[in-house]
Amino acid sequence: MATCYLHPSRETGVSCSNCGRPICTDCMTTTSVGMRCPECARQKTQVKTLRNTVRRPELTITLIVVNVVVFLTEGSFTLTGGPSGKVYEEGALFGSLNGLPTLGVAHGQWWRIVTSGFMHEDLLHIGFNMYVLYVLGQMLEPALGRLKFGTIYAVSLLCGSFGALLVTPHSPTVGASGAIFGLMGAAAVEMRARQVPIMQSGVGGLILLNLVISFTLPGISWGGHIGGLIGGAIAALVIGLGDRYRSRALALAGCAAIGVAAFAGSIAIAKATEVQASAPTQLLEPAQ
Numbered sequence: 001m002a003t004c005y006l007h008p009s010r011e012t013g014v015s016c017s018n019c020g021r022p023i024c025t026d027c028m029t030t031t032s033v034g035m036r037c038p039e040c041a042r043q044k045t046q047v048k049t050l051r052n053t054v055r056r057p058e059l060t061i062t063l064i065v066v067n068v069v070v071f072l073t074e075g076s077f078t079l080t081g082g083p084s085g086k087v088y089e090e091g092a093l094f095g096s097l098n099g100l101p102t103l104g105v106a107h108g109q110w111w112r113i114v115t116s117g118f119m120h121e122d123l124l125h126i127g128f129n130m131y132v133l134y135v136l137g138q139m140l141e142p143a144l145g146r147l148k149f150g151t152i153y154a155v156s157l158l159c160g161s162f163g164a165l166l167v168t169p170h171s172p173t174v175g176a177s178g179a180i181f182g183l184m185g186a187a188a189v190e191m192r193a194r195q196v197p198i199m200q201s202g203v204g205g206l207i208l209l210n211l212v213i214s215f216t217l218p219g220i221s222w223g224g225h226i227g228g229l230i231g232g233a234i235a236a237l238v239i240g241l242g243d244r245y246r247s248r249a250l251a252l253a254g255c256a257a258i259g260v261a262a263f264a265g266s267i268a269i270a271k272a273t274e275v276q277a278s279a280p281t282q283l284l285e286p287a288q
Contacts, residue, residue, distance in 0.1 A: 020193045059146045060137025070118045091115035095169035095270030105270035117157040119174040136183040151255045156182020156232035158262040163227020169273040178224040182232020189236035
């Protein structure tokens with residue numbers, strides 16, 4: 001049970017609707033936007049909410065543009081076809097492949113851990129991912145700010161790559177799904193911190209729907225999705241902890257540690273599962 005930030009000896013299940021700090025009955029002030037702590041109750045500025053879209057989600061739009069530009073460089077403009085070409089071969093994520101002993105994360109191509117998160121298989125793949133990214137970006141970026149939102153996105157991408165390599169180290173994987181699942185996890189954490197029912201907000205249903213798709217449709221990197229979901233939720237919890245103690249450095253350091261651990265873990269998994277083969281082969285059909 002959490003304790004009041006002003007009265008550590010008092011347990012409470014109520015948090016400030018603005019900053020998220022736990023408050024007891026003597027500290028809480030009832031407002032039109034929920035219970036607030038003494039400091040936030042005295043503030044005259046507008047409370048940020050997950051649905052506040054007054055400020056444009058500039059980083060979200062930038063990420064969408066980057067993903068689209070990278071997709072265009074792949075040269076795969078089919079609705080449901082598979083990618084091919086130099087960009088895909090150099091950027092897709094895999095630890096190692098049979099017959100290609102010099103390619104993969106296991107052979108020093110560490111950039112694949114990041115670049116794969118900005119590549120997509122076809123028009124349907126990138127269209128769906130960018131739509132969900134825009135919806136979540138409109139919800140989260142104005143509430144968290146660009147720095148926190150970008151930090152969660154980066155950590156989720158790295159954790160998604162870690163999950164993909166953990167489950168399918170020898171299958172090429174592309175897509176921003178890991179990072180997007182991380183934003184879903186972060187949105188669920190933020191909703192809970194603001195005492196908003198997750199299922200009523202629509203975030204819970206979005207997570208469940210995408211999890212069902214991940215485990216039922218073939219060619220889906222469910223490891224990347226689960227890795228990103230967990231990474232984004234943990235990053236949001238760390239950022240919330242930093243906000244509670246009013247320490248941005250603590251939050252960023254914690255998220256950086258998660259990202260570094262996921263990056264190092266991806267390399268370790270790739271090396272541990274490295275394969276050698278005698279017969280050459282082509283890149284396999286990528287997972288999304």
